Amino acid sequence: MTRTEPAATTGESSVVAKLSTLDRFLAVWILIAMGLGLGLGRLIPGLDDALAEVEIGGISLPIAVGLLTMMYPVLAKVRYDRLGAVTGDRRLMISSLVVNWIVGPAVMFALAWIFLADLPEYRTGLIIVGLARCIAMVIIWNDLACGDREAAAVLVALNSVFQVIAFGVLGWFYLDLLPGWLGLGDGQSLDISMWKIALNVVFFLGVPLLAGFLTRRIGEKQVGRESYENTFLPRIGPWALYGLLFTIVVLFALQGKTITSQPLDVARIALPLVVYFAIMWFGTFLLGKVIGLSYERTATLAFTAAGNNFELAIAVAIATFGVTSGQALSGVVGPLIEVPVLVALVHVSLAWRRTFAVA
Template sequence: MQTKLRFLDRYLTLWIFLAMLFGILLGNIFPGITTLIDSLSWGTTNIPLAIGLLLMLYPPLTKVEYGLLPKAIKNKTVLSVSLILNWIVGPLLMFTLAVILLRDEPAYMTGLILIGLARCIAMVIVWNDLAKGNREYAALLITLNSIFQIFSYSFYVWLFLNVLPEKLGIGSFNIAVPMRDVTESVLLYLGLPFVLGFLSRYTCIKMKGKHWFQTRFLPFISPFTLYALLFTIVLMFSLKGEAFLALPKDVIKVSIPLLLYFVLMFLISFFTGKAFGIPYDKNAAVAFTATGNNFELAIAVAIGVFGIHSPQAFAGVIGPLIEVPVLILLVRTSLYLKKQFYDPKKSTHTLHR
């Protein structure tokens, strides 16, 4: 069944702007908030922030249908194209744009690279449904991304931030990132919600049934991703009240490569799928899965490694600010391309058997 973009998701860009503004006002009205936030820490972990980051990632990881994994192997063409786009083309494209456009801003460059390495596991279903894509295949690809991300993200960060800049002669930026810090952040902010999500799914379905889980439990927890994201943004920007005048310019700096990334990644993915003869419904799933990013993970790792005050974390926050309006336009682009390049009668919404 075709879905509609929820009210909260449709105006996500507005909510993020309002959260930024509220955070800045909060920081100016209560200048002692920085001391208060820093005092709510255990070791190097800020407790309110950690709770917010965990709540961001728990709902999407609870939605993952792990039982669909065996089906993904059956269509090797779609699987291969998706893996190449997600784990080779996407990271390299974001890396290239970040290096070209933000060479003079190594911290923002690093934040964008972190975004490019975090493949989407949340909003893809929404964009895919709006574009009349195959929901089951989108779920399959999200499942693969979730599993792959847990075991590969730390390595990818090491490769793209510690190795490639040096090999390409830009190591003078000194953006080396300790792999241990990244691994700890991934285990905490991705591994823990992954386990909790898997256990929640298994327990709820076993005790209450799949229908109750899908119609009652998931709708209840889904909004917490947005609430936690907005909470994190308010927290971050309450610490940036003194830098308010510089923020608009920085938002533009980070937005340009993000905008280019979304558009280029979608077009590359869509026409690659078409060249391999993938039917439209599956091609839409592949294209939107490859185009979206897991900003929740990128923000969590940036904060865990560089701190809540860091430009890297700021870049992560700008991600969903740009993603929502651009992806809505790309949904319309996808439907236009469907009319131009696909015969609707040949499009199928079933998996190959």
């Protein structure tokens, strides 16, 4: 995956012109991957069941292969010797924690009740999606938007720690306690252990993060930093997008029949998701600019706030309510909407980069 660094006079058009063909037409490839996945899931009998059965410890192996392939090249690009400068940025760290763990779940809770008050299963599934903060696919969106790779690595690691600690507590608060307090009816509880959440975090973040760190450490020692960055990284870069496209095909193949057979339900779930992504991304992007963050860190903050850990949300919904439940369908619709919306926001982010250059 080609990456261009920000320049004061560079706009979206010049950035796009420097991208590889794979990057430049990413939206097209993603639409094709979505269509292919839906078609395969619809046309091949039993494919969804066959893919769903290939798992270990509740982790789907096909999705795991795609996500690990997607994340490894980007994490191998991270300059780990610069992480100290990120952790010392209190504005970035505090903003990320507040937006991800206070604002994000509250916004999704409100939207779920506003748009799906008459559909409790879908509403619950949507709230679960809001609780699962992104630790995987955001790496790709951030890199495409020329965000700060080191900041992204730190913020997803921070999210992963809070995910293990806070997911169960927030699930109890938003699904059980708060509805009762507000007189919205009986609540629901999540049957998910901290161990299972930790396993999800370790597998989808810990493994590629460790692999990326070791690759850079060993690679720089063997061939030097210049050769590592100018020769090795361009060779493995495209695999990030190959992994993304493969993951999308598998996700949509898993639920292709469900999605195409319940279009109205999908549309009902999709509407609050679109509003959620818009509120979280645009609001956080504005926040970054107001508090004086650079473009790179503002973009990183916005994408980490808007993205969600769909794998965890789907796993929790299935484990608690069943694979055919409305809660599980809400989890599946999450990436269906998130992928094209955040790809569009990558282009918005690149277009707005010039406002930082002239500020």
